[in-house]
Amino acid sequence: xxxxxxxxxxxxxxxxxxxxxxxxxxxxxxxxxxxxxxxxxxxxxxxxxxxxxxxxxxxxxxxxxxxxxxxxxxxxxxxxxxxxxxxxxxxxxxxxxxxxxxxxxxxxxxxxxxxxxxxxxxxxxxxxxxxxxxxxxxxxxxxxxxxxxxxxxxxxxxxxxxxxxxxxxxxxxxxxxxxxxxxxxxxxxxxxxxxxxxxxxxxxxxxxxxxxxxxxxxxxxxxxxxxxxxxxxxxxxxxxxxxxxxxxxxxxxxxxxxxxxxxxxxxxxxxxxxxxxxxxxxxxxxxxxxxxxxxxxxxxxxxxxxxxxxxxxxxxxxxxxxxxxxxxxxxxxxxxxxxxxxxxxxxxxxxxxxxxxxxxxxxxxxxxxxxxxxxxxxxxxxxxxxxxxxxxxxxxxxxxxxxxxxxxxxxxxxxxxxxxxxxx
Amino acid sequence: xxxxxxxxxxxxxxxxxxxxxxxxxxxxxxxxxxxxxxxxxxxxxxxxxxxxxxxxxxxxxxxxxxxxxxxxxxxxxxxxxxxxxxxxxxxxxxxxxxxxxxxxxxxxxxxxxxxxxxxxxxxxxxxxxxxxxxxxxxxxxxxxxxxxxxxxxxxxxxxxxxxxxxxxxxxxxxxxxxxxxxxxxxxxxxxxxxxxxxxxxxxxxxxxxxxxxxxxxxxxxxxxxxxxxxxxxxxxxxxxxxxxxxxxxxxxxxxxxxxxxxxxxxxxxxxxxxxxxxxxxxxxxxxxxxxxxxxxxxxxxxxxxxxxxxxxxxxxxxxxxxxxxxxxxxxxxxxxxxxxxxxxxxxxxxxxxxxxxxxxxxxxxx
Numbered sequence: 170x171x172x173x174x175x176x177x178x179x180x181x182x183x184x185x186x187x188x189x190x191x192x193x194x195x196x197x198x199x200x201x202x203x204x205x206x207x208x209x210x211x212x213x214x215x216x217x218x219x220x221x222x223x224x225x226x227x228x229x230x231x232x233x234x235x236x237x238x239x240x241x242x243x244x245x246x247x248x249x250x251x252x253x254x255x256x257x258x259x260x261x262x263x264x265x266x267x268x269x270x271x272x273x274x275x276x277x278x279x280x281x282x283x284x285x286x287x288x289x290x291x292x293x294x295x296x297x298x299x300x301x302x303x304x305x306x307x308x309x310x311x312x313x314x315x316x317x318x319x320x321x322x323x324x325x326x327x328x329x330x331x332x333x334x335x336x337x338x339x340x341x342x343x344x345x346x347x348x349x350x351x352x353x354x355x356x357x358x359x360x361x362x363x364x365x366x367x368x369x370x371x372x373x374x375x376x377x378x379x380x381x382x383x384x385x386x387x388x389x390x391x392x393x394x395x396x397x398x399x400x401x402x403x404x405x406x407x408x409x410x411x412x413x414x415x416x417x418x419x420x421x422x423x424x425x426x427x428x429x430x431x432x433x434x435x436x437x438x439x440x441x442x443x444x445x446x447x448x449x450x451x452x453x454x455x456x457x458x459x460x461x462x463x464x465x466x467x468x469x470x471x472x473x474x475x476x477x478x479x480x481x482x483x484x485x486x487x488x489x490x491x492x493x494x495x496x497x498x499x500x501x502x503x504x505x506x507x508x509x510x511x512x513x514x515x516x517x518x519x520x521x522x523x524x525x526x527x528x529x530x531x532x533x534x535x536x537x538x539x540x541x542x543x544x545x546x547x548x549x550x551x552x553x554x555x556x557x558x559x560x561x562x563x564x565x566x567x568x569x570x571x572x573x574x575x576x577x578x579x580x581x582x583x584x585x586x587x588x589x590x591x592x593x
Numbered sequence: 594x595x596x597x598x599x600x601x602x603x604x605x606x607x608x609x610x611x612x613x614x615x616x617x618x619x620x621x622x623x624x625x626x627x628x629x630x631x632x633x634x635x636x637x638x639x640x641x642x643x644x645x646x647x648x649x650x651x652x653x654x655x656x657x658x659x660x661x662x663x664x665x666x667x668x669x670x671x672x673x674x675x676x677x678x679x680x681x682x683x684x685x686x687x688x689x690x691x692x693x694x695x696x697x698x699x700x701x702x703x704x705x706x707x708x709x710x711x712x713x714x715x716x717x718x719x720x721x722x723x724x725x726x727x728x729x730x731x732x733x734x735x736x737x738x739x740x741x742x743x744x745x746x747x748x749x750x751x752x753x754x755x756x757x758x759x760x761x762x763x764x765x766x767x768x769x770x771x772x773x774x775x776x777x778x779x780x781x782x783x784x785x786x787x788x789x790x791x792x793x794x795x796x797x798x799x800x801x802x803x804x805x806x807x808x809x810x811x812x813x814x815x816x817x818x819x820x821x822x823x824x825x826x827x828x829x830x831x832x833x834x835x836x837x838x839x840x841x842x843x844x845x846x847x848x849x850x851x852x853x854x855x856x857x858x859x860x861x862x863x864x865x866x867x868x869x870x871x872x873x874x875x876x877x878x879x880x881x882x883x884x885x886x887x888x889x890x891x892x893x894x895x896x897x898x899x900x901x902x903x904x905x906x907x908x909x910x911x912x913x914x915x916x917x918x919x920x921x922x923x924x925x926x927x928x929x930x931x932x933x934x935x936x937x938x939x940x941x942x943x944x945x946x947x948x949x950x951x952x953x954x955x956x957x958x959x
Binding site (some may be wrong): 287487489490492493494495496497498499501503507508512513550 | 674677690736
C-alpha cells in the first residue's frame with residue numbers, strides 16, 4: 170500500500186491541521202489586501218454611502234431645524250391624538266392650551282419660525298402665522314388663561330383655521346411621508362390624500378421631462394458617436410490618436426466654459442443666428458433657453474462618454490469579420506447589420522448607460538441653457554434646498570431619481586445583461 | 594518563369610500590378626492562370642505580395658493595373674460579395690455572436706435559400722468536416738482546430754467554385770497542422786474545387802499543392818509542381834527558400850555538353866548543371882541539397898571532382914544524421930545522411946571527401 174489513510178483531518182508538515190495552517194497563511198495576504206484598499210473604503214463610506222444614507226433619512230424625518238417636530242410640540246401632539254379633523258370641529262380647549270405651552274417653549278429656543286416654515290411646506294400661510302404670533306403668545310401666562318381657544322384666535326384669526334390644525338396633526342410624528350407625497354404631486358387635505366390639480370403637478374412633469382430629454386440626448390450621442398468611434402477604430406493608430414485628442418479635448422475643458430461657449434454660439438444674437446440671417450433667412454432661431462439648447466449642449470458635453478466605450482469595443486473587432494461577411498455574399502449593409510453591429514452592442518450598452526445616468530443627474534448645463542422649459546429635476550432639487558430650505562423635499566426627489574435610475578439599471582440588466590457591458 | 598496562357602483558365606491574372614502608396618509596387622507585373630480544380634499555393638516570405646494577390650482576387654483590394662479574370666470574365670469591378678468566392682481567413686473570422694450553425698447558414702441566408710434547404714446544406718457541410726455534433730456551439734467554445742474546420746465548412750457551404758485560403762493553419766500546433774493539411778487537400782479534391790492557398794510555410798506548400806507559386810519582391814520567382822520546385826529550382830532565391838540548401842560562390846569556368854565547371858572562390862573546381870548562368874566567366878551561386886551530398890566515394894563517378902571537408906558538428910536526429918562541415922572556406926555546409934545500419938557516423942575533427950552527381954548541383958544566378 171503506497172498511502173495510508175487516516176480518519177483525522179489532513180495534517181501539515183509540522184503537525185497542525187492543514188486547514189488551520191492554510192488559513193494562517195492566507196490571513197496575512199487578506200490583511201495586506203485590506204490595508205491597501207482601506208483608504209478607498211473609508212473614502213467611499215464617508216463621501217458616498219453616508220451622504221446617500223443621510224439623504225434617505227432626510228426624506229422621511231419630520232424635523233423643524235435640527236429637532237423633530239414631536240419633540241418641539243410634545244403636549245400638542247398628545248392632545249391632538251384623539252381629535253378627528255373630518256368632524257369639522259376645532260380641537261379641544263386642552264389642545265389650544267397645550268399649543269400655548271409648547272409655543273412659548275419653542276419661542277424661548279427660537280424654534281417657532283422654523284416650525285412655521287416646516288408646516289408651511291404643507292399648507293401655505295402657516296409660516297407667517299407662527300412668525301406673527303411669536304411675541305404675543307410668548308407673553309401669555311397659561312395659569313391665568315381660562316379660555317385658551319379664544320385667546321389664541323384673538324392673537325390671530327388663523328388659529329381658528331381647521332386646515333392648519335389638521336396639518337399639525339398630520340405632521341406630528343417623528344417620520345413623515347409628506348415629502349414623498351409632495352414629490353409625487355400629491356397633497357394631504359382634510360378629506361385625505363389627493364393628487365394636486367393637473368396644472369400643478371410640477372414634479373411629475375419635471376421627472377418625465379428629465380427622463381425624456383436624457384433619453385433623447387443618449388440617442389443623439391449614439392447617433393453622432395457611433396460613426397466617430399468606428400472611424401477611430403478603423404484608422405491607423407497614428408491618425409486615430411490625433412483624432413482621439415480632438416474627442417478628448419472637451420474632457421479637459423471646464424464644463425462651465427463649454428456650456429458658456431454654447432451660450433455664445435446659440436444665443437439670439439450669436440454666431441449661428443448671424444450666419445442664419447446672413448444666409449438670407451429673416452427669422453432668428455431660438456436655439457437656447459429651451460429644450461433644444463439643452464439637448465445640443467449636453468449631447469456635445471456627454472459625447473466622449475459614448476465614444477470611448479464604443480471605441481474600445483470596436484477596437485477589438487478585427488476587420489476580417491466584415492471581409493468574411495462580404496466574401497460569404499453579404500452586401501455592405503447586411504454585413505454591418507448582421508455581423509458588425511451585433512458585436513458592438515456591449516459598447517452601445519455601456520455608452521448609453523453611462524450617458525443616460527450622467528444626463529439624468531445633470532445640473533449646470535440645464536441651469537445655464539435650459540431656460541424655463543429646459544430645466545431638469547436636479548435644478549428643482551437645488552431650488553428646493555438652497556432657496557426654500559426644504560431639505561426634506563429635495564431629499565425625497567433625489568431618492569426618487571435614485572430609485573428610477575436603479576430600476577432602469579435593473580431592467581437594463583434583465584434585457585441586455587450587465588455582463589455584456591464593456592467599458593474598455 | 595512558367596506561364597500558362599490558355600483560354601480555358603479558370604482564374605487568370607493578366608499583367609496585374611498593385612501599389613499602395615503610388616511609389617513602390619507591391620505586386621509587379623503578375624501573370625498567372627490556373628485551370629479548374631487546381632490547388633495552387635502562393636508561397637513567399639512576408640511582404641512578397643502573395644497576400645495582396647489573394648486580396649485582389651477576393652475583391653478586398655483593387656488592382657492598380659491589369660486585369661483579373663474569373664471563368665473568363667473580368668472581375669475587377671465586381672464587389673467581393675458578388676464574386677461568389679469562398680474564403681478562409683487567417684484568424685478564421687467566425688462570427689462570435691452566432692452559433693456554428695448560424696455561421697454556416699449565414700452565406701445561405703444572404704442568398705435567400707429556404708429554411709429546409711439551408712439546414713440540409715449546413716448539416717452536410719458540418720458532416721464533411723466531421724463537426725456534425727457542434728452546430729449549437731459558439732465559436733469561442735471550440736478549440737483552434739475545430740474553429741479551423743468550421744471556417745473551412747463555412748467557406749464551402751455555399752458551394753463556391755473557387756476557395757481562397759489565407760494562411761489558415763498558421764495558428765495551429767504542428768501535429769494538428771499536418772492533420773489539417775491532409776484534410777483540406779482531401780476535401781478540395783473530393784469537391785473538385787479550385788483552391789488558391791497562401792502560406793509562408795514551405796512544407797505546407799509542398800505537401801498540399803498541385804502547383805506552387807513562389808513569390809518574392811512582388812514577382813513570381815517560379816511556378817511549378819512541388820517536386821520540380823524542390824529538385825529543379827530556377828534561381829537561387831527559390832533554391833534557398835524551399836527546403837534546406839547549401840550554397841557555394843564561384844565563377845563559371847567552362848560550359849560543355851550541358852554541364853559546367855565552376856571554380857569556387859577557394860580555388861576548388863566542381864561539376865554542376867548550369868541552370869541560370871549565361872557564359873563562362875559569370876559569377877554564380879551553386880546550390881546543392883544536403884541529402885544529395887555523397888560521402889562514400891565509391892558511389893561517385895570515377896572522375897568526379899570532390900572537395901575536402903572537415904566535420905564540425907554531428908547531430909543525431911533520429912531518422913537522419915545532420916552533419917555540419919567546413920567546405921571550401923564555409924562553415925555552414927550541411928549534409929544529411931539516412932540512419933541506416935551501415936551508415937557512417939562522422940565525428941567532429943574527422944576529414945572526409947565529399948562529392949555529388951553533377952545533375953544535383955545547380956549553378957544559379959549570383
